[in-house]
Amino acid sequence: MSETSSSLTLPDPKPQRTRFSGTLYRGNEGMWSWVLHRITGVAIYFFLLVHVLDTSLIRVSPEAYNAVMESYKNPIMGLGEVALVGAVVLHAMNGLRIILVDVWPWATRHQRLLFWIVMGVVVALMLYFTPNHLVNVFSPTEGGE
Amino acid sequence: MAESEQKNENSAGFEREAETGDPAAQADAAVEATTADAESAMSSSGTSAAPVDSAAEAADRPVEAAPVEVPESFTVTLIVRRYDPEVDDEPRWVDYDVQMYQTERILDALHRIKWEQDPSLAFRRSCAHGVCGSDAMRINGKNRLACKALVKDFDISKPIYVEAIKGLPLEKDLIVDMEPFFDSFREIQPFLQASGKPEKERHQTIAQRERFDDTTKCILCAACTTSCPVFWTDGQYFGPAAIVNAHRFIFDSRDEASQVRLDILNDREGVWRCRTTFNCTDACPRGIQVTKAIAEVKQAMLTGVKL
Numbered sequence: 508m509s510e511t512s513s514s515l516t517l518p519d520p521k522p523q524r525t526r527f528s529g530t531l532y533r534g535n536e537g538m539w540s541w542v543l544h545r546i547t548g549v550a551i552y553f554f555l556l557v558h559v560l561d562t563s564l565i566r567v568s569p570e571a572y573n574a575v576m577e578s579y580k581n582p583i584m585g586l587g588e589v590a591l592v593g594a595v596v597l598h599a600m601n602g603l604r605i606i607l608v609d610v611w612p613w614a615t616r617h618q619r620l621l622f623w624i625v626m627g628v629v630v631a632l633m634l635y636f637t638p639n640h641l642v643n644v645f646s647p648t649e650g651g652e
Numbered sequence: 653m654a655e656s657e658q659k660n661e662n663s664a665g666f667e668r669e670a671e672t673g674d675p676a677a678q679a680d681a682a683v684e685a686t687t688a689d690a691e692s693a694m695s696s697s698g699t700s701a702a703p704v705d706s707a708a709e710a711a712d713r714p715v716e717a718a719p720v721e722v723p724e725s726f727t728v729t730l731i732v733r734r735y736d737p738e739v740d741d742e743p744r745w746v747d748y749d750v751q752m753y754q755t756e757r758i759l760d761a762l763h764r765i766k767w768e769q770d771p772s773l774a775f776r777r778s779c780a781h782g783v784c785g786s787d788a789m790r791i792n793g794k795n796r797l798a799c800k801a802l803v804k805d806f807d808i809s810k811p812i813y814v815e816a817i818k819g820l821p822l823e824k825d826l827i828v829d830m831e832p833f834f835d836s837f838r839e840i841q842p843f844l845q846a847s848g849k850p851e852k853e854r855h856q857t858i859a860q861r862e863r864f865d866d867t868t869k870c871i872l873c874a875a876c877t878t879s880c881p882v883f884w885t886d887g888q889y890f891g892p893a894a895i896v897n898a899h900r901f902i903f904d905s906r907d908e909a910s911q912v913r914l915d916i917l918n919d920r921e922g923v924w925r926c927r928t929t930f931n932c933t934d935a936c937p938r939g940i941q942v943t944k945a946i947a948e949v950k951q952a953m954l955t956g957v958k959l
Contacts, residue, residue: 529733529743529790529815529818530790530792530793530813530815531793532790532793532794532818532879532881532931533792533793533794534879534881534929534930534931534934535930535931535934536930537928537929537930537931537934537943538881538929538930538931540929541881541927541928541929605927605928608928608943608947609928609947609950610947610951612944612947612948615928615941615943615944615947616941616944618928618930618943619930
């Protein structure tokens with residue numbers, strides 16, 4: 508910033524982070540909703556992988572299944588479930604938005620408004636879900652027996 | 653004037669060009685302004701117009717008393733991402749301080765660097781008025797035409813970052829290899845295909861022309877295609893510009909090869925790669941509703957072309 512180059516003395520090159528680094532592209536709501544959609548999509552995919560495995564365990568041995576289910580009943584998993592539900596809700600609501608944007612010209616023109624509606628709906632649903640869920644996770648009567 | 657400067661980037665671009673492009677209009681506006689306004693607007697000149705009651709009176713004033721607006725220059729720091737394939741292994745950021753005026757554009761800043769500071773700076777430009785589409789570049793993280801990006805639209809208390817558009821092979825400094833981009837353009841057959849010879853000309857109603865009017869504005873600057881996150885990671889994707897130009901002929905009532913183009917774009921790397929991020933619509937210097945055009949091509953594939 509401070510140094511100024513002239514035709515005689517070129518400024519020293521600045522250290523470069525990586526080969527492809529440049530500034531981050533400053534997209535608008537559409538781009539960030541796409542980024543969120545990708546991240547939540549991949550996260551949900553990995554959850555489903557684990558979910559299929561632990562559910563199929565019941566065919567192998569009901570005792571093993573119960574043991575695994577019991578190990579899920581702790582606060583860390585409880586908080587993880589909040590993140591999971593958040594990801595699923597976001598992915599679902601934004602998915603509906605993308606369908607609308609593709610098939611309905613009005614939605615194509617008002618995608619920005621729709622993005623904030625999606626965010627509002629997600630926040631509203633999570634405000635309802637999170638307290639109810641956390642009460643279940645942290646209540647002593649529910650967890651033990 | 654202060655109010656108009658608050659307007660949002662896109663819509664204000666044209667107005668400002670008109671506003672600042674005409675010094676006579678500016679002088680008129682200054683005469684009409686109140687004394688206080690005039691004083692603040694022309695603080696640099698040190699003179700202020702005496703208040704008058706009528707336009708006639710104002711016109712009769714001696715010429716010397718008329719305020720002469722002295723344009724005030726200010727320092728703008730540009731950080732340009734330079735790359736010389738013969739010297740550098742990878743691109744590097746270089747700072748330049750340039751004296752700029754309110755009415756100038758990023759292209760003027762680049763010219764000033766090239767002509768006065770460092771002649772080795774390489775960039776493309778031709779018409780310099782937003783028509784040829786040569787100088788698309790990433791300015792502060794957004795694709796813009798350097799010749800349409802006004803300096804006063806940027807926060808000049810911070811440096812302005814200028815780099816080449818993303819996703820096409822970098823050749824030197826701000827110049828990229830546009831061939832992959834034009835290959836996609838050629839592939840969608842961007843020319844009128846009509847059989848039979850009309851008596852005089854091929855007739856079209858105003859409504860039929862209106863149907864594809866938006867997509868005729870494309871200047872092939874590649875700002876849209878290189879703003880697309882899908883294109884960055886998948887160079888095979890046709891990209892918004894090619895689809896926009898296909899749209900221009902698909903919805904042209906005179907053209908007979910719409911289905912051919914739809915078949916070309918109904919490809920793995922065709923319109924279905926579009927994830928509706930709307931970066932292209934934001935980047936288009938001509939204000940084309942790019943994502944809307946792509947959505948219409950998608951619909952045409954599902955339900956047929958509705959002219």
